[in-house]
Amino acid sequence: MKITDLRCAVIGKHPIVRIVTDEGLYGLGEVEFTKSYLKPFVLHFREALIGEDPTDVERVMLKIRQRGSFKPYGAAVSAIEHALWDIAGKAAGVPAYKLLGGKVRDKVRVYNGSVRRKRTGDRPEDYAADVKWMMEQPQNFFMVKQGISFHSNMKDTIEGFHYGVTQKKAGYHGAMDQGVISERGFNHMLDCVIAMKEVLGDKVSLALDCGPGWMLPDAIKFARAVEKYNLMWLEDMLTGDYVPWVNPQAYRELTTSTSTPIHTGEQIYLRHNFKELIETQAVRVIGPDPADIGGIAELKWVAEHAYMHSILMAPHGTANGLLGLGALINVCATLPANYIAFEYPTASDPWWEDLVIGLPPQIVKDSMVDLLEAPGLGLDIDAEGARRYLREEDEGFFD
Numbered sequence: 001m002k003i004t005d006l007r008c009a010v011i012g013k014h015p016i017v018r019i020v021t022d023e024g025l026y027g028l029g030e031v032e033f034t035k036s037y038l039k040p041f042v043l044h045f046r047e048a049l050i051g052e053d054p055t056d057v058e059r060v061m062l063k064i065r066q067r068g069s070f071k072p073y074g075a076a077v078s079a080i081e082h083a084l085w086d087i088a089g090k091a092a093g094v095p096a097y098k099l100l101g102g103k104v105r106d107k108v109r110v111y112n113g114s115v116r117r118k119r120t121g122d123r124p125e126d127y128a129a130d131v132k133w134m135m136e137q138p139q140n141f142f143m144v145k146q147g148i149s150f151h152s153n154m155k156d157t158i159e160g161f162h163y164g165v166t167q168k169k170a171g172y173h174g175a176m177d178q179g180v181i182s183e184r185g186f187n188h189m190l191d192c193v194i195a196m197k198e199v200l201g202d203k204v205s206l207a208l209d210c211g212p213g214w215m216l217p218d219a220i221k222f223a224r225a226v227e228k229y230n231l232m233w234l235e236d237m238l239t240g241d242y243v244p245w246v247n248p249q250a251y252r253e254l255t256t257s258t259s260t261p262i263h264t265g266e267q268i269y270l271r272h273n274f275k276e277l278i279e280t281q282a283v284r285v286i287g288p289d290p291a292d293i294g295g296i297a298e299l300k301w302v303a304e305h306a307y308m309h310s311i312l313m314a315p316h317g318t319a320n321g322l323l324g325l326g327a328l329i330n331v332c333a334t335l336p337a338n339y340i341a342f343e344y345p346t347a348s349d350p351w352w353e354d355l356v357i358g359l360p361p362q363i364v365k366d367s368m369v370d371l372l373e374a375p376g377l378g379l380d381i382d383a384e385g386a387r388r389y390l391r392e393e394d395e396g397f398f399d
Contacts, residue, residue: 001025003052007019011386014347015035016030029086031079032319054084078289082290082324100297108332109342110342131196131204135200142341147210154192161181205231208233223254246273248280261284264277264286284311299331313340329371356382359379
């Protein structure tokens with residue numbers, strides 16, 4: 001079998017990858033809807049892929065892996081890798097998880113970081129109402145994640161929140177504010193945590209997406225202050241979303257200063273960039289995203305390495321879309337006992353649920369998702385339905 005074409009179309013806001021072969025099989029991959037601009041990055045791999053056997057996934061990846069980088073520039077490589085596994089599974093007639101070593105669980109646990117409505121504000125009572133709404137959703141999530149501090153609007157809406165420079169209209173997703181947090185800002189965050197825990201109790205766990213942007217002393221002080229609330233983790237306090245470095249030494253100092261689990265990893269590309277973070281036990285939880293790390297095989301390697309160092313695994317995935325959901329389900333079915341849950345992804349537009357073939361009417365039940373048993377990643381796109389959303393330049397995408 002040989003690859004005859006690599007195509008990419010932005011459907012809704014998602015760049016969708018389609019690898020075509022001379023035997024009629026094709027594979028699909030999906031890029032986060034926050035990265036609509038990455039179509040040219042996908043297509044510049046076209047000449048490297050044509051003529052290769054897509055079922056030799058690792059051999060193909062060796063040609064392109066070094067051309068990716070930290071978020072967002074590992075996404076093109078990652079989506080191509082997903083499409084290769086999709087073809088490999090279809091060629092073998094088995095779900096992709098079978099090719100990754102087989103399943104160790106029949107259902108995969110997920111948590112809520114993306115099923116949300118617009119919060120009414122950034123006051124403690126607004127956060128409390130928001131998590132109450134989340135608790136009432138039919139998915140019955142065992143855990144919710146909320147953005148605070150630099151990963152929320154409170155850095156702008158709470159007067160005097162911090163002493164750093166505040167960006168206005170940065171113009172792109174992931175612009176980073178950073179600075180020392182004021183006492184007023186610090187106490188406001190604590191009040192929001194208290195308000196949320198009063199609603200959630202011990203029925204639904206709470207994690208906080210915090211940054212990046214914190215200074216280390218503030219991070220230590222806050223992690224200690226919330227210890228009694230038994231949070232699942234504090235995420236990306238020092239580095240994180242779109243930050244192209246890791247800073248394991250600072251994370252280790254934070255981690256060893258507190259019993260609150262510290263989490264990072266969604267922006268990191270490749271196993272090599274997790275090495276020091278894991279081997280120095282700089283964090284308690286890692287959260288690589290299969291759509292950014294370099295693919296599902298790369299994520300599994302990192303999970304196994306983390307397992308040997310007693311570090312927990314909770315993959316990121318909030319904007320990965322419904323095809324991205326297929327990739328997450330397949331790889332997380334194979335992960336070792338350090339796996340907690342993955343972040344349940346949503347799509348850019350509600351009509352995606354009508355286009356994706358292979359999902360049950362209710363995907364999440366009691367915070368669990370059934371495995372997809374169709375070959376490959378288990379999902380497909382209704383080509384006729386999707387054509388109405390194609391741009392003129394992409395009309396041949398499904399041919």
